[in-house]
Amino acid sequence: MGIIEWVTTIFLLAGAFFFFAGTLGLLRFPDVYNRLHALTKADNVGLGLITIGLMLQVDNWVLALKLLLIWFLVLLTSATAAHLIANAALRGGLPLWRRP
Amino acid sequence: MDGLYLGVALFLLLNILLGMVRVLRGPSPADRMLAAQLFGTTGVAILLLLAEALAAPALRDVALVFALLGGLTVVAFVRRAWSPPTQVNKE
Amino acid sequence: MQQPIFSDELTWRDRLRYALLRLPLFALLWWILIEGKLAGWWYGIPVILLAVLVSLLLLPAPRQPRPLMGTVRFVGFFLWESLRGGIDVALRAINPRLPLNPDLIDYSLRLPEGNARIVLMNTISLLPGTLSANLRDDCLQVHTLDDNPQTMQSLEQVETVVAQLFGIDI
Numbered sequence: 001m002g003i004i005e006w007v008t009t010i011f012l013l014a015g016a017f018f019f020f021a022g023t024l025g026l027l028r029f030p031d032v033y034n035r036l037h038a039l040t041k042a043d044n045v046g047l048g049l050i051t052i053g054l055m056l057q058v059d060n061w062v063l064a065l066k067l068l069l070i071w072f073l074v075l076l077t078s079a080t081a082a083h084l085i086a087n088a089a090l091r092g093g094l095p096l097w098r099r100p
Numbered sequence: 101m102d103g104l105y106l107g108v109a110l111f112l113l114l115n116i117l118l119g120m121v122r123v124l125r126g127p128s129p130a131d132r133m134l135a136a137q138l139f140g141t142t143g144v145a146i147l148l149l150l151a152e153a154l155a156a157p158a159l160r161d162v163a164l165v166f167a168l169l170g171g172l173t174v175v176a177f178v179r180r181a182w183s184p185p186t187q188v189n190k191e
Numbered sequence: 192m193q194q195p196i197f198s199d200e201l202t203w204r205d206r207l208r209y210a211l212l213r214l215p216l217f218a219l220l221w222w223i224l225i226e227g228k229l230a231g232w233w234y235g236i237p238v239i240l241l242a243v244l245v246s247l248l249l250l251p252a253p254r255q256p257r258p259l260m261g262t263v264r265f266v267g268f269f270l271w272e273s274l275r276g277g278i279d280v281a282l283r284a285i286n287p288r289l290p291l292n293p294d295l296i297d298y299s300l301r302l303p304e305g306n307a308r309i310v311l312m313n314t315i316s317l318l319p320g321t322l323s324a325n326l327r328d329d330c331l332q333v334h335t336l337d338d339n340p341q342t343m344q345s346l347e348q349v350e351t352v353v354a355q356l357f358g359i360d361i
Contacts, residue, residue, distance in 0.1 A: 012108050018281055023119045025284030032130045033334045037322055038280050043141040045277025050145050062227035069223055070163055074144050077171030079313040086324040088178045089130040099292050
């Protein structure tokens with residue numbers, strides 16, 4: 001394995017870790033607002049790291065740009081989606097969990 | 101490298117399954133809606149990995165559609181399906 | 192919103208200028224989507240022209256050009272802070288003690304209505320410990336994972352960076 005393969009491996013494994021942490025937050029955090037933080041932020045860093053790892057492997061740099069574009073789109077939609085869900089929950093009167 | 105791609109893709113798939121526990125448990129409709137977020141982002145990552153491992157570039161376009169549909173699903177949910185408890189009482 | 196299709200008071204010459212500015216951008220986007228293959232241009236050219244037209248209808252041209260330095264600064268800030276945001280929430284999620292002290296805080300916006308606010312709200316949601324939850328008039332309700340005095344400062348900082356992106360003085 002060359003150095004680029006090693007770098008890709010590290011990025012992919014780090015990305016997988018962030019996805020796992022996001023899911024852990026989804027399961028452990030006490031209310032929907034906190035869970036949104038976990039899912040949105042951790043998963044987007046996870047996808048970003050996996051994107052970078054894969055970008056190092058593609059032979060065509062237009063393809064690398066396409067991967068970047070997909071990541072950017074997910075970033076945009078998930079930030080908007082997180083706001084919409086939080087907003088709907090708040091308007092629907094879903095109470096906030098506070099440290100007792 | 102293909103083994104690594106498939107391994108990470110499989111791990112992410114298990115991750116989605118684990119996340120489904122939250123979706124099934126809820127308790128609020130908003131919690132269930134988190135599935136769209138989970139599927140959207142993790143699904144895109146899995147598709148990109150598979151595109152590379154299986155040399156199937158069309159999967160990248162599927163990932164692109166996934167990214168857009170995830171957002172659309174949430175918009176549809178917020179507009180239509182969500183019925184807040186306060187409004188239910190009024191109806 | 193019942194408005195005429197072109198609500199801004201731009202002249203047709205201005206609109207043509209913005210169309211010509213957006214044309215290469217949309218062509219680049221198409222080129223990336225078809226992964227640089229030549230065959231795609233037959234469908235591409237009409238699609239690109241249509242996209243430029245639709246974009247002029249949906250996204251009115253900005254009054255002033257975006258400052259380049261502001262854009263560079265924003266991208267750098269965003270990448271770094273969103274990475275920090277991911278690390279922060281990941282560490283909280285794997286910590287057995289689950290260090291959370293959430294609250295809902297009110298933040299008075301200085302940015303004017305429009306796209307700048309939308310960018311600000313999306314950015315806030317990806318930064319460490321903050322999530323845009325609701326906007327009423329000029330007040331943004333932000334959900335925080337960990338209520339502390341620094342949150343207000345960092346919100347002000349994000350708003351400044353977004354203002355610079357749009358070339359707005361606040």
